Amino acid sequence: MADEGGIYKKMATYDKRWVYVVLFITTLGPLISPIGMPIGISAMTKNYYAELDTLQEGDIVFDTWNMEFSGYMELKPGVLATHKMFIEKGVKLCIAFGHYEGVALPGEIFKQLQTWLDRYDYTEGEDYIIIGYVFPNEAAVAALAQDFHANVRVDWKGESIEGTFLDEIQNAGDFDMISDYTTGLATTWMINHMVLQYGVPMVENSIGVSVPNHLANLDAGLLQALLASTRGGAELEFLISSPGPGLKAMDAFTLGHYSLIIFIIIGNIGHYGWARRSGARDRTGIK
């Protein structure tokens, strides 16, 4: 039987594994040998930067790492750039995890911030305290917001937090800001029980999938600023003049997007040229 679709059929039914192959190549290639494509800075990231810039030395920020290790891979540029700003400004950080994988993060994050920690003499216990995994459910978040010391007595190493800068915190309202990095874990609970109840300003660094949800919260004033995914992190790196993993990843990011656009165009041309006209969709199962 003659091939009814020809080139259109090939375009409409190409093996999806080619998408993965092309994505691997377009991602790994620029990471190994960077091209240096230009990027622009969005108004959203400028707003995020301006919001962090309002912090003063000695302000206490509730720094919530609401992410798994996989989510960190996407948020890494934003996390590192934000913490560079915190360290430079001399802000005190109370770091909490929203996922049990969070225990792997401090080693990874502070290793990359080592130069900044040394430069500004930023030390654990004095400038930042890691209180560990404290957000197993909404009740825990609500309880912590209401009475901080009744719910957190020791840091993640089991050492008492008495006598530290956290003595100033009685409830969530005593924090000057909440800086959240999220894959969508305890963030809604924090908005419900800390922002809504105590009016603490909250900034968000969100994975791309959750950005549309958080845009609504930004629009409603529940969030003060939003940093969107790796792209936002790269923009923040540019704004603070400290290139890092975000800017390095932007070539791969851009080429990856181009690849997807090309695959969508190929698939659509194939669809209109073959599947739609020939009525072969029933036979192939392509609906």
Place this chain on the structure above:
Amino acid sequence: MNEFLQFAAVVVGIFISFAMYTTLYGKPNPLRSWAEFSYLGAATGVSIVISITYIWNTAILGIQAGDWILIFSIIFGLMMILRMHPEYSYISRLPLAFTVGTGLALSLRTQIFTSFIIQINATIVKLWTNVPLEFLYRVTIAVSVITILTFFLYTMELSGPLLWTSRVGEYLMYIGFGAIFAQTFMGRLGLFVGYMESLTTPTWKTPYTLASALICLIAAIIFDRTGLGEKLSAG
């Protein structure tokens, strides 16, 4: 020794990542099963340790500090474990009901504001502003909300102007879905690129990354062609 262990952990980590990626080949193979079960084992172990630490830090230390009410949380927790016992599993319903009740109460108390009233308030804004772009945004939001709401009118037959507004609403939703898909792709690509970036930085990792990718791809093809993949993979 310590340095060698760190090096070995990184190299095994890189290989195990690509073993997991062989799932994209679309056929079962033992490398993927090995990677999956390694993750399951590690994740279960970590979650148990972290959960016990949380109970110790929050409940036991709280009781030691005189917060006696926390004894009930320990008792409720123990009752929950009885769920695994066929004869006494009914006892676990009590703490479960308590958890569901408090969860619902906590959520409803605030959710009605954050997800409903405040969101509606944010939508009802003055249309006119001196900034043209801001004006355009506000008009877009107003038109989208009204037309999309008419699309969801199920209790009456849509005809005349309502039919047209619901059509407009439908197409606006398609635009919204497209934007969400693009955002999702951006996010997932960001995750992938971020991970690949960590596998190629510092540069000494790059040969191990490329070698692991190649070995895993060849292995996946061999397992598929020889039919060994299905036989050796865990269900």
